[in-house]
Amino acid sequence: MDVQITDLSLARGGVPVLAGVTMSLPAGQAVILRGPNGAGKTTLLRAIAGLQPALSGRITGAEDRIAYAAHADGVKSMLTVRENLTFWADVFGAGGIDAAIEAYALAPLADRLAATLSAGQKRRLGLARLLVTGRPVWVLDEPTVSLDTGAVAMFADAVRAHLAQGGSALIATHIDLGLEAEVFDLTPFKATATTQAGATDEAFL
Amino acid sequence: MKALLLRDLRLALRAGGGFGLALAFFLIVIVLVPFAIGPDPELLRAVAPGVLWLGALLACLLSLDRLLALDFEDGTLELLATAPLPLEGALTIKALAHWLTTGLPLVIVSSVLGVMLGLPSAGYLWVVVSLGLGTPALSVIGTFGAALTVGVKRGGLLMSLLVLPLYVPTLIFGAEAARRGALGLDATTPLLMLAGITCGVVACMPFASAAVLRMGLR
Helix, strand or coil, X not given: CCEEEEEEEXXXXXXXXXXXXXXXXXXXXXXXXXXXXXXXXXXXHHHHCCCCCCCEEEEECCCCCEEEECCCCCCCCCCEHHHHHHHHHHXXXXXXXXXXXXXXXXXXXXXXXXXXXXXXXXXHHHHHHHHHHCCCEEEEECCCCCCCHHHHHHHHHHHHHHHHCCCEEEEECCXXXXXXCEEEECHHHECCCCCXXXXXXXHHC | CHXXXXXXXXXXHXXXXXXXXXXXXXXHHHHHHHHHHCXXXXXXXXXXXXXXHHHHHHHHHHHHHHHXXXXXXXXXXXXXXXXXXXXXXXXXXXXXXXXXXXXXXXXHHHHHHHHHHCCCCCHHHHHHXXXXXXXXXXXXXXXXXXXXXCCCCCCXXXXXXXXXXXXXXXXXXXXXXXXXXXXXXXXXXXXXXXXXXXXXXXXXXXXHHHHHHHHHHC
């Protein structure tokens, strides 16, 4: 099943940022999301993940199929790498964490507290979480921040393996991952002054 | 759900988890009260149930700050919101974990700390029973307050102001049950009211908490 986005308009902090976004994310494919800072990449990804409502338009095929990775990794610093991964595997009910540990070469770090990891190692742990969710659609916001070239290659391999299994990925990034992926530029969808902000209740929330 | 409960308990017990914070605060309050109001046993005996309840309530309030704020800061809440676990369930579990690490220890030590205040021997049972019935409501209401202020930087003050009025009915009936018990009067009515408040809050509040948290995460 594909994720289909139709004529989507989104606001951030009460200000419309995107209007009329129409795109599809077919199974087995990756789409790279591009656009200058503030173009609305994060807003779009959060809407697809179901964290914020749309002003108008529809998102179909995303419900309960998304594994979302944001700027923050959701890593608990007082738990070990293994405990962190096991927790997410249990929450998503997907089981084994061994494949995830292997894919991101976390075995030497498995029993260390996450507080003692470097920024790049923490990010690798955050990305390994995607593998234990068992969800088919990955929605990733700048996944390669603070990764070295070796880790970026690990990430690209993980995405390729995920696509080969029929999964899909929507990745907002500024660097070239070496993936065979369609590029979707958000710049043309910038909201204009005429974009309907809808009847806003922001003042009361 | 079990994974979330175990994780929260484990985090609370590890360094920086804040497990002892509420307990230590409660201990300090109860130890200092006799110094503050004087050594008159009659006076202490009269205020003991109320002071124990007040101490437990404030200790509970003190620990609410960390309930959701830490998970919000490191992004865990957003990821939990996209997980298959319903947010209502997740928040109920977090409230349960908060009660197990804060409310339950308070209930247990209150039975010992009554000695400091010269609590009449008839009162111990009622203090423990009323706190045992009332503290779950404090944790669940506190989770609502924490969810309401989750995106607010330094939201502790705002949360205290929002939560304290909601704590008042629990405090009134809880302290009343303990007071009546200590005086050897029939405490059934306030205990039933207290149990009713707790049941109602546990049943309804998680939905409100999840709704405001979804709004806070936007």
